Every structure is written in C-alpha cells, then in structure tokens.
Amino acid sequence: MTNLALKEPFNREKQFTAKRRAVILAAGQAFRRQGYHNASMTKIAANLGLTKAALYYYIHNKEEVLYECHLMAYDAMDEILKAKHDGATALDKLEALYVDFVNMLTASGVSLLTDVNSLGEENKADVLARRGKIERKIIRLVKDGQKDGSIRAGDARLHVFFFMGALNWLNAWYDASGRLKGEDIAAHFALQMRAGIRS
Amino acid sequence: MTNLALKEPFNREKQFTAKRRAVILAAGQAFRRQGYHNASMTKIAANLGLTKAALYYYIHNKEEVLYECHLMAYDAMDEILKAKHDGATALDKLEALYVDFVNMLTASGVSLLTDVNSLGEENKADVLARRGKIERKIIRLVKDGQKDGSIRAGDARLHVFFFMGALNWLNAWYDASGRLKGEDIAAHFALQMRAGIRS
DNA sequence: CATAAATTTGACTCTTGAGTCAAATTTATT
DNA sequence: AATAAATTTGACTCAAGAGTCAAATTTATG
Numbered sequence: 001m002t003n004l005a006l007k008e009p010f011n012r013e014k015q016f017t018a019k020r021r022a023v024i025l026a027a028g029q030a031f032r033r034q035g036y037h038n039a040s041m042t043k044i045a046a047n048l049g050l051t052k053a054a055l056y057y058y059i060h061n062k063e064e065v066l067y068e069c070h071l072m073a074y075d076a077m078d079e080i081l082k083a084k085h086d087g088a089t090a091l092d093k094l095e096a097l098y099v100d101f102v103n104m105l106t107a108s109g110v111s112l113l114t115d116v117n118s119l120g121e122e123n124k125a126d127v128l129a130r131r132g133k134i135e136r137k138i139i140r141l142v143k144d145g146q147k148d149g150s151i152r153a154g155d156a157r158l159h160v161f162f163f164m165g166a167l168n169w170l171n172a173w174y175d176a177s178g179r180l181k182g183e184d185i186a187a188h189f190a191l192q193m194r195a196g197i198r199s
Numbered sequence: 200m201t202n203l204a205l206k207e208p209f210n211r212e213k214q215f216t217a218k219r220r221a222v223i224l225a226a227g228q229a230f231r232r233q234g235y236h237n238a239s240m241t242k243i244a245a246n247l248g249l250t251k252a253a254l255y256y257y258i259h260n261k262e263e264v265l266y267e268c269h270l271m272a273y274d275a276m277d278e279i280l281k282a283k284h285d286g287a288t289a290l291d292k293l294e295a296l297y298v299d300f301v302n303m304l305t306a307s308g309v310s311l312l313t314d315v316n317s318l319g320e321e322n323k324a325d326v327l328a329r330r331g332k333i334e335r336k337i338i339r340l341v342k343d344g345q346k347d348g349s350i351r352a353g354d355a356r357l358h359v360f361f362f363m364g365a366l367n368w369l370n371a372w373y374d375a376s377g378r379l380k381g382e383d384i385a386a387h388f389a390l391q392m393r394a395g396i397r398s
Numbered sequence: 399c400a401t402a403a404a405t406t407t408g409a410c411t412c413t414t415g416a417g418t419c420a421a422a423t424t425t426a427t428t
Numbered sequence: 429a430a431t432a433a434a435t436t437t438g439a440c441t442c443a444a445g446a447g448t449c450a451a452a453t454t455t456a457t458g
Contacts, residue, residue, distance in 0.1 A: 036234075037317070038236075038316050057436075061416075114313060158384065162387075195397075240445075399458105404453105419438105422436080
C-alpha cells in the first residue's frame with residue numbers, strides 16, 4: 001500500500017493550493033509595504049519569478065487577493081481568540097491574547113492591512129463585519145474585566161481602540177530584519193497594554 | 200485712510216491662498232476616508248462644486264496635495280511640540296502633549312495620513328524626515344521621564360510606537376459626527392497612554 | 399462701458415496597470 | 429515516445445484617472 005503522506009508533494013490540488021497561498025502572501029507583503037495601488041501585479045509576479053499572466057492562473061483578480069489577505073489576518077486572529085486562554089482574570093486572558101496577536105503579526109507573513117476601501121462593496125462589508133466581530137469579542141472581554149475588577153472603568157470600546165491601534169501601526173514600521181525581535185515587541189506591548197487598562 | 204483689515208476679504212492673494220487651502224483640506228478628507236488612490240481628483244473637485252480643471256488652477260498635481268496634507272499634520276504637531284507644556288514631570292508634559300495631539304486631530308480637518316508610499320522619492324524622504332524628527336522629540340521626552348522617575352524603564356522607542364499607533368489608528372475609525380466627542384477621546388486616550396508608561 | 403485680470407470649463411491627450419487569450423512549454427501518465 | 433493535463437508566456441485590449449489647454453465666463457477697476 002502506497003504511503004499517502006509521501007505522495008502529498010505530488011498531489012496536484014495541494015500543489016496548486018500551496019502556490020496560490022504563496023501568491024497571496026507575496027502580494028500581502030507588497031500591499032503592506034507599498035500599499036495596494038502602488039503594488040502592481042506585474043512586480044508581484046516578477047518577485048515570484050513569474051509573469052503576470054501566470055499569476056492569474058492562481059487568482060481571479062487583484063481585489064480578490066486583497067480580500068483574502070484580510071481574511072487570512074482575521075482567520076488567524078479568530079484562531080487565537082478561539083484558543084482557551086489561561087489566566088484567572090479577564091485582564092490576564094486579554095494579555096495572553098495580545099501577546100499571541102503580536103507574535104502572529106511579526107512571525108507569520110500575515111499582516112493587518114488598512115486598505116479596506118480598495119475593496120468592492122460586497123467584500124468590504126464582509127471584511128468590516130469580520131473585524132467588527134473580533135472587536136466585539138475583545139470589547140466583551142474588557143467588560144468582563146471591568147466586572148471582575150481587573151480592568152479599570154471607562155468606555156470599553158475606547159480602551160480597545162487604543163491598544164488595537166498599536167497593532168495596526170505595527171505593520172507600518174515593523175521590519176522582520178530589524179534589530180527588534182517579535183517576541184520582545186510582544187512582551188513590551190503586552191505590558192504596556194495591560195498597564196494602560198488595569199485597575 | 201482705508202482700513203486694511205476690512206479689505207482682506209477682497210485681497211486677491213489671500214483669497215487664492217484660502218481657496219487653495221480649502222482644496223487641500225477637502226482632498227485630505229477624501230484621502231483619509233477613501234485612500235489616496237481611491238479618491239479621484241474629479242470627485243474631490245465635484246465635492247467643492249468645481250471641475251477638475253479648476254482644481255488644477257490651485258495646485259500643481261495630486262502628489263503635491265498629498266505631500267501638503269502630510270506637512271499640514273506635521274506642522275500642527277510641531278506647533279504643539281513647540282508650545283511650552285506645563286507639568287512638573289516629563290510624564291505630565293507628555294500627557295499634555297498627547298491631549299493636544301488628539302484634540303488637534305479630531306477638531307481640525309487635518310489628519311495623519313498613512314499613504315506615504317504614494318509620494319515620490321523626494322517628498323517621501325521629506326515626510327519621513329519630518330515624522331522622524333517628531334518621533335525623536337517624543338522619544339527624548341520619554342527618556343527624560345525615565346530619568347526623572349516618572350516613566351518606567353523599557354525601550355523608549357517601543358513606548359512611543361505603542362501610543363502613537365493609537366493616534367494613527369484614530370483616522371481609520373474617528374467620525375466627527377459620531378457619538379464620541381473629540382475631547383472625551385483625548386481625555387480617555389491620555390489617561391490610557393499615561394497609565395501604560397508611568398512607573 | 400471697456401478693458402484686463404482672475405477663474406472656470408469642456409473636450410481633449412497620455413500613461414499606467416489590470417485583465418485576457420491563444421499558443422508555447424513543461425510535467426505527468428500510459 | 430505519444431498523449432493529455434497543467435502551467436507559463438508574449439502580446440494584446442481596455443478602462444480609469446491624471447493632467448492640459450484654448451476658449452468661455454466671471455469679477456474687479458478706471
């Protein structure tokens with residue numbers, strides 16, 4: 001009986017999906033660094049050693065790629081949110097969550113893009129809904145913290161918008177090849193986040 | 200002797216400069232809300248009750264407008280930084296500064312745009328230099344605070360990047376017509392900023 | 399009113415980059 | 429090797445939006 005695991009690299013569908021994913025990640029990097037409209041499909045293709053026409057074998061259009069970039073980020077955040085987080089208080093949970101967020105954003109090629117307005121109405125609504133869901137979960141957690149006494153009073157939404165800003169801004173300045181290591185940033189940010197809202 | 204002050208509204212040069220400023224502010228709003236490339240000059244003109252061709256009577260090109268939008272924001276921040284800020288400790292000064300920043304961003308039509316990469320090399324370098332100068336001043340202030348004991352230890356740059364993120368993210372969600380008043384946001388953010396870095 | 403300066407416009411041009419497609423090439427299968 | 433399927437390409441089309449310009453219109457001035 002043939003070993004299916006060894007066959008995987010030769011599995012056509014898997015190959016395709018893997019390449020498609022690589023395309024989207026590469027595009028995401030370009031979008032993050034240069035902005036959606038400044039990153040041309042031709043250049044993105046060239047960076048992958050391909051032609052633009054070849055790119056379009058894996059994707060339908062540029063907007064779809066942007067859309068999927070957003071989804072990948074929110075999928076990753078959902079995954080982190082889903083995981084059971086340790087910590088007695090909501091504040092502890094929030095901190096653990098935040099560490100994971102920063103680590104995810106610095107370690108994986110995934111990033112939180114800001115260019116939502118380059119999406120068509122449909123996709124834009126979708127992405128904003130996803131973001132909203134995540135925000136609401138975090139706001140809920142903050143409110144829990146205000147109940148269990150670990151987080152100080154104040155507009156929970158503002159509490160969240162404040163430290164989520166740091167996360168979004170990360171994409172603008174973080175450079176994986178820089179001297180700051182992802183884990184250090186995560187530790188620092190988590191501390192600062194926590195201090196900012198603890199009671 | 201004629202009253203010069205009363206003449207001002209009829210002063211040609213002043214009229215021109217005022218209109219030009221209005222054009223740049225309107226464009227800035229559009230850039231903030233839709234992104235630089237999604238905001239067409241034609242639409243910006245239409246919003247002002249003008250034609251695209253008329254816009255170009257006041258400006259040289261679109262990039263120049265983006266450039267000036269950035270400069271306006273950094274000018275405003277420089278102005279705030281220049282003002283002597285009260286407060287015994289560096290932390291107090293920083294807080295006063297931060298309140299002014301938020302108030303400026305919510306009250307004036309000026310905003311911190313993120314689309315630096317849509318600028319040509321020259322202008323981009325200029326804008327990044329301006330941003331760098333401001334960041335360095337704030338980092339310096341944080342270091343002062345670490346010396347005078349008001350701010351806790353840690354990478355001063357990271358301290359700053361964290362709470363400057365909130366400022367940049369503001370542009371993405373703040374809506375002047377929303378229920379949150381600028382001053383309230385300023386007060387909340389200042390508190391959270393301070394708590395995040397005080398020793 | 400006549401003249402000149404300032405302002406605005408319609409109708410263009412030009413560039414850039416997204417997206418297409420039939421044909422060529424590579425890779426796998428019998 | 430022959431065949432078929434998957435992948436890549438060169439050479440295109442097409443649309444959108446920036447920027448121009450001569451002519452029209454408005455505004456101020458003697």
